[in-house]
Amino acid sequence: MLVSACASMPNGGHRADGITEALFRDNVDRYWLAYADNVGRQGAEAQKRELAELQTHKGDIRSSIKIALIYGMPNSALRDPAKAAPMINELLGRNLHIAPRTLLSLLRDHLAERERLLTRADGLQQKLNELREIDNTMIKRDRSK
Numbered sequence: 290m291l292v293s294a295c296a297s298m299p300n301g302g303h304r305a306d307g308i309t310e311a312l313f314r315d316n317v318d319r320y321w322l323a324y325a326d327n328v329g330r331q332g333a334e335a336q337k338r339e340l341a342e343l344q345t346h347k348g349d350i351r352s353s354i355k356i357a358l359i360y361g362m363p364n365s366a367l368r369d370p371a372k373a374a375p376m377i378n379e380l381l382g383r384n385l386h387i388a389p390r391t392l393l394s395l396l397r398d399h400l401a402e403r404e405r406l407l408t409r410a411d412g413l414q415q416k417l418n419e420l421r422e423i424d425n426t427m428i429k430r431d432r433s434k
Contacts, residue, residue, distance in 0.1 A: 318388040324355065325392060329364030336367045353380060354389050361396045363403075370400050 331339065340359055346352040357380055359365050361373030377397045381390065 314387075317386055321354075321388045321392055325358055325362060328358055328362045331366070333366035336365060340367060350380075350383065350385070354385075354393065357393065358396070361400060363399065370404070374400050 328336070336359055340356065343352040343356050343359075353376065357373055357376040359367050360369045361377060362368065374397070377393050377400070381393055381397065385393070
């Protein structure tokens, strides 16, 4: 509706005071934030239907962004960081509007930090297991004396 209103304005909606452009940018920003919020609110079945529909529009940039959000959002039932990360990196190489670009950048950073923390947790768990093994060995040695 906003876009059609802009089209009917002189100069294709470009007002000298920038009000129309600001309204359009604000609307785009809200759209992507609302979509990201909605991903987590949907159940798994609704996300599967959404994903199936989006995958029929493979070349569409908006669909690609939405798919990356479904796979990457922490509260998504279909969360799959292994699929999300390369999609996000590919999308960030494109010329995107600031709202989806910022959202994808934050999501990429979140996924990278989560991976770093998981790797660190695995290393700490391995050290803990080694310490338990040393403790068990010492207990066995003390019992055999």
